[in-house]
Amino acid sequence: MKKVLALVFVLVLGALIMNHLNDNNLFAGFGDAMLENRVSQSYIDRDATENNDGVVFDESLDLESGAANTVTAIVADYRSFDTLGEVTVLFISSFGVALLLGQSKKRIALEFKPNFMLKIGSRALFAVILMTGVFVSIHGHLTPGGGFPGGAMIASSMLLLYLADDEFRAKMRGFKILESVMGVFYIILGLAGLMITGFFLENFLDNGALGTLFSAGMIPIVYIIIGLKVGSEISSVIDHFLSEEGA
Amino acid sequence: MLINVLEIIVSILLLLLAFLALSSKSLIKSVMFLSSLSMLSVVAFVLMKAPDVALTEAVIGSGLVTSLFVFTLLATRKVGQKQ
Amino acid sequence: MEIISGVFLIIGGLFYALGGLGIFRMPDTFDRIQAGTKATTLGAFSILIGVAFMFPSWSLKLFLIALFIVLSNPIGSSALAKATYRSFGGPSNVERDDLKEFLGGTKDVD
């Protein structure tokens, strides 16, 4: 009976969504969305210049946002305040995990004793994955990626060390200090924007030429901050999951 | 035309993997099906021209979330623990 | 240039196909790991060389990818083989089993 009720509820919900999606002009069918009516068109155009006659790669200077990656421009420039709130949500969830699982001393012992090859090889792989994470974080405004996947890559390199060596414990205090300092830096960046331009988290640096590494104003700085913050948060979550209640 | 066929195949496989993940009896098998579902959704994101989302999902969905599930099962079931 | 890169790509695809065939045809988990690892390492290398001939400006990134493969592939396969040994025992058709004594010294095999 309960299953039938759940099925009916789910089907009605799906039919309602499908119905309302089809009779709205803004949401055309799959594959023919019309961007002219949406706010996204102005994000793509970057119409900071007077005559909006297109953007030239490696040359355009006076753009509204100098990032080659439009998604990054939205996340870290146009909607940076949103991202600040989102990073706060992640901080609160990692704080909640730390409160729930408690401060414990002992690690869960794995049955799998690591041999020599696994230990040495995972150290080498750790460096490669860490460098990939840093690369992805820094080049967020040019290539796909950015602070969020870069931070997750840093955390997964820590996960590799935790899995390969069953004695390994990272210094949790260092992660917590790094995370707090990065959060403070984000706020300081926003306040600097407030003081210089009059708006919180407004870009106050030079945009540079589109497509070069030192461009896009403060987007690389924001993404480095986000990368370190996300990486340290997820690493501390992993450490809490791999330890058990102290004896 | 090829893209259309690929979209249909990916859609059917996504639904199949979700059904298997929900209906499997063993919890660890469910977690593994969830991991493959997440990996397949990366293909769906790439087909819809969203490389940023695909990269993030590939790192987080199939790496970190799966490891968190496995750690929970490991700690509670006493699977990998010494006597 | 394109012909050279095409030849390398075809060789790489052939190695991948042989690796897949090996995974289907081999009788044992250990043999399958061997087929799946060795053939695909070589296949990945020749595909990377082929791509490097086609786009010479990508060479540095391709070299990094090759470094990652040469580090991660043997480590992963050895960890997989050891986990298989622990869970299901060694291969059935061998005469000597040195790993059993080696592991027996440090920890009892389940």
Added chain:
Amino acid sequence: MLQIAGLLLMMLGLYGLLTNRNVIKIILALNILEIGLNIFIISIGFVRGGEAPIFSSETTSNALVYVDPLPQALVLTAIVIGVGTTALGLAFAKQIYAKYHTFELDEMGEE
């Protein structure tokens, strides 16, 4: 096609959320719902034949058609929030197991 698949995946996850009585299965169904919702939101902005919204030396001109970058930015943050909620839920599951020694909701209560 992928839009309908995302919607169906969402419905499947919701059905699993309503009918399962196992804590781990509930969190798993929540994850499936999230993946389906992400696919659905991205599919709203998809333009067939459009380019990915990243300028490079090949795809620069504004005359090209790009897919909608705004849903992608929203989903990018939603995925990272998803790992936070999953970690919190699994921490709760771990504490529940430490108290009741089971994951099934029906078997709890007698301690």
